Amino acid sequence: MKHGFGLLALACATFGAALADATVLDPEPVNDAAITGTAFPKALSEFAFFQDGRAQGPSGRVHPYALNTPLWSDGAEKLRFIYLPAGSRLTADGEGLLQFPVGAAIIKIFAFGEGADRRLIETRVLLHRADGWVALPYRWNAEQTEATLALTGGRIDIVTPAGEAISYAIPNKNQCKTCHSIDNKVVPIGPKARNLAAAWLGQMVKAGVLDRVPEGAGTLPVWAARKPSDAAEPLARAYLDVNCAHCHQPGGGASNSGLDLRWEQRDPHAFGIGKRPVAAGRGAGEYEFSIVAGHPDQSILLYRMASAAPGIAMPELGKASVDKDGVAVVRRWIAEMPR
Amino acid sequence: MKRIAYAAALLSTAAAAPLAADTHRIEPGEGAATRLQEALILAQPGDVIELGEGRFTLTDGLSLDVDGVTVRGQGMDKSILDFTGQQGAGEGLLVTSDKVTLRDFAVENPKGDGIKSKGADMIVYSGIRVEWTGGPKPTNGAYGIYPVESVGVLVTNSKVSGASDAGIYVGQSSDITVSENIVTFNVAGIEIENSRRALVTNNIASRNTGGLLVFDLPGLPVMNGGTVILRENVVSDNDTPNFAPPGNIVASVRRGTGVLVMANDGVLIEDNAFDNNPTAHVMVIAYVQPFDDPRYNPYARNVIVGPNAFGRGGDDPQLDGKEALLEAFGGALPPVLWDGIVEDDNGLRIAEGVTGWTLNLTKPGQSMAEARPGPLELTPLESWEFPEVGAPAALEARLK
Numbered sequence: 241m242k243h244g245f246g247l248l249a250l251a252c253a254t255f256g257a258a259l260a261d262a263t264v265l266d267p268e269p270v271n272d273a274a275i276t277g278t279a280f281p282k283a284l285s286e287f288a289f290f291q292d293g294r295a296q297g298p299s300g301r302v303h304p305y306a307l308n309t310p311l312w313s314d315g316a317e318k319l320r321f322i323y324l325p326a327g328s329r330l331t332a333d334g335e336g337l338l339q340f341p342v343g344a345a346i347i348k349i350f351a352f353g354e355g356a357d358r359r360l361i362e363t364r365v366l367l368h369r370a371d372g373w374v375a376l377p378y379r380w381n382a383e384q385t386e387a388t389l390a391l392t393g394g395r396i397d398i399v400t401p402a403g404e405a406i407s408y409a410i411p412n413k414n415q416c417k418t419c420h421s422i423d424n425k426v427v428p429i430g431p432k433a434r435n436l437a438a439a440w441l442g443q444m445v446k447a448g449v450l451d452r453v454p455e456g457a458g459t460l461p462v463w464a465a466r467k468p469s470d471a472a473e474p475l476a477r478a479y480l481d482v483n484c485a486h487c488h489q490p491g492g493g494a495s496n497s498g499l500d501l502r503w504e505q506r507d508p509h510a511f512g513i514g515k516r517p518v519a520a521g522r523g524a525g526e527y528e529f530s531i532v533a534g535h536p537d538q539s540i541l542l543y544r545m546a547s548a549a550p551g552i553a554m555p556e557l558g559k560a561s562v563d564k565d566g567v568a569v570v571r572r573w574i575a576e577m578p579r
Numbered sequence: 580m581k582r583i584a585y586a587a588a589l590l591s592t593a594a595a596a597p598l599a600a601d602t603h604r605i606e607p608g609e610g611a612a613t614r615l616q617e618a619l620i621l622a623q624p625g626d627v628i629e630l631g632e633g634r635f636t637l638t639d640g641l642s643l644d645v646d647g648v649t650v651r652g653q654g655m656d657k658s659i660l661d662f663t664g665q666q667g668a669g670e671g672l673l674v675t676s677d678k679v680t681l682r683d684f685a686v687e688n689p690k691g692d693g694i695k696s697k698g699a700d701m702i703v704y705s706g707i708r709v710e711w712t713g714g715p716k717p718t719n720g721a722y723g724i725y726p727v728e729s730v731g732v733l734v735t736n737s738k739v740s741g742a743s744d745a746g747i748y749v750g751q752s753s754d755i756t757v758s759e760n761i762v763t764f765n766v767a768g769i770e771i772e773n774s775r776r777a778l779v780t781n782n783i784a785s786r787n788t789g790g791l792l793v794f795d796l797p798g799l800p801v802m803n804g805g806t807v808i809l810r811e812n813v814v815s816d817n818d819t820p821n822f823a824p825p826g827n828i829v830a831s832v833r834r835g836t837g838v839l840v841m842a843n844d845g846v847l848i849e850d851n852a853f854d855n856n857p858t859a860h861v862m863v864i865a866y867v868q869p870f871d872d873p874r875y876n877p878y879a880r881n882v883i884v885g886p887n888a889f890g891r892g893g894d895d896p897q898l899d900g901k902e903a904l905l906e907a908f909g910g911a912l913p914p915v916l917w918d919g920i921v922e923d924d925n926g927l928r929i930a931e932g933v934t935g936w937t938l939n940l941t942k943p944g945q946s947m948a949e950a951r952p953g954p955l956e957l958t959p960l961e962s963w964e965f966p967e968v969g970a971p972a973a974l975e976a977r978l979k
Binding site for chain 2: 407409496515527529549556560
């Protein structure tokens with residue numbers, strides 16, 4: 241939990257100076273019409289989520305947040321924000337997804353590199369319009385002065401924090417939906433109460449922008465604070481929930497696989513133990529089951545996590561390299577299962 | 580001009596086409612991948628995305644999520660989506676919207692599946708070619724044409740070759756027609772899985788490991804497959820050694836299988852031409868693996884083998900005890916192989932003149948070591964009733 245705040249503080253530090261300025265100067269308000277209209281704004285700056293594009297000082301009612309266990313995207317540094325229009329607030333729905341008013345937006349910035357080499361690569365926005373959520377990707381220019389709509393996504397050569405040179409894929413608009421979709425409707429994924437620090441939720445209540453701190457808040461482990469002595473199961477299940485379950489659940493993009501990797505799924509067969517693949521193709525490798533208890537090296541799930549080859553690698557989108565930390569935790573979880 | 584023409588058509592025929600319908604033509608060449616994906620994203624219902632002639636080089640999978648769009652090329656050998664250099668996504672083209680028509684283009688060498696349509700009702704695939712051009716290899720993608728979780732599916736006049744699972748795979752769907760396709764050098768030519776009311780007719784399935792498969796598997800969101808007709812297909816020379824990755828259910832298909840029915844409720848096999856399938860022209864079996872799913876019925880029920888033309892076959896079976904079996908049956912096994920497992924009095928039925936052999940097993944999952952092979956001794960049916968099935972007529976009508 242403490243670490244969650246550490247991350248948040250870190251996120252705040254990156255725009256600290258600008259934040260101070262913003263409180264002094266009369267800030268430009270967020271462009272509500274750009275969020276609720278029917279068009280796809282061509283430039284990220286049209287939304288005015290930030291007072292200074294480069295420094296990412298948030299505008300009024302733009303709230304930074306962090307997740308206990310975040311989605312891994314080739315090691316990208318991510319900054320997350322929620323915008324709530326004036327007079328509106330979030331409502332809690334148990335440990336699940338916070339409910340957003342129409343006119344709200346969720347903003348996620350992806351960056352690579354440190355210090356002077358740090359580059360914003362893309363910013364993804366989810367806009368809650370009257371007829372549902374819309375997901376749009378924006379790509380930052382080389383000068384880092386503006387991000388423009390990248391409906392068709394794109395590729396960019398980067399070096400990951402692990403030192404691997406990869407072709408990083410910015411998703412196209414449809415690919416945004418591939419992950420952000422339940423029963424063919426676009427939905428947010430990240431801001432579930434269980435994956436948000438209870439203290440942050442408390443702050444939001446205090447600020448009058450959330451109705452209450454629900455039971456089950458902050459129950460997912462804080463990934464960045466994990467220690468080798470921590471139990472593997474909650475870490476692994478949280479990792480799979482956050483990285484895989486948006487598709488691998490009923491109504492999700494991979495529903496036809498029958499594999500359900502949600503945190504709340506308690507049926508071992510449903511989350512992979514002794515479960516045969518359905519449409520895995522060569523993704524199954526030499527193996528017969530998603531998870532073989534006690535045998536990580538015979539488990540398709542781990543085989544696919546540990547691969548970066550298209551057609552084998554999971555997740556299919558948003559991954560060009562292997563998350564060695566994620567693989568290590570899931571490996572330990574499977575290895576520790578009674579055979 | 581196009582819009583004016585459209586309006587005129589509307590006035591003259593009062594057709595219910597959306598006013599905004601338009602044709603967007605995409606030529607191959609510089610930036611084609613981006614132009615094509617952009618057109619697919621910005622299309623309005625009723626629009627046509629027309630692919631020019633030539634080769635489109637793609638590094639990422641394409642996707643379509645707008646209802647009622649037609650993607651149409653100049654022909655399956657003329658407009659080619661080339662995924663040889665694919666770097667991401669699980670398939671070449673993903674369709675997640677309804678009433679889509681895909682016709683007259685090719686998908687080559689996708690890293691995963693060829694074209695997948697998921698939750699995409701009333702879809703038509705016509706004149707599509709999906710091919711892994713290096714021949715059958717386990718590193719090829721799994722499915723060529725892959726509609727799943729859909730109601731109303733027509734796959735016709737298409738060709739698939741090289742799939743490391745099934746060339747044409749229809750899963751967890753209903754009201755399906757798969758007709759006039761040519762499937763070669765796949766592990767399974769055509770597979771109907773956990774689906775209902777499917778008509779598989781007038782196809783040529785040749786040089787696969789197994790020609791036509793009808794499966795029902797446990798543990799899936801949609802189960803209880805059945806009411807499937809296999810009629811007037813040519814199922815010949817399915818003799819390619821199984822090259823599926825081992826974990827997949829089709830990895831268990833024996834080289835040389837014409838038709839394989841596993842589990843399912845109601846399958847009619849009639850008026851097909853079988854030739855030179857060296858293990859068995861027709862194989863009917865219960866689900867063979869252990870399962871823990873109370874919703875699942877592992878038996879093959881109400882399977883009818885009607886009149887078919889059975890040529891040479893069963894003469895080089897990929898079966899344990901092959902030599903003894905061949906000797907016992909005089910050099911070639913009879914056309915129908917049944918495991919003998921019945922749930923009730925509703926197992927395999929045959930028409931007059933159909934011959935076969937049975938393993939005389941009694942329980943699903945029973946060891947082959949307990950088989951007591953013998954000739955098939957069933958009283959032939961004099962007649963039978965089977966519902967007519969297939970895709971809604973509106974899908975066929977869309978191609979006219």
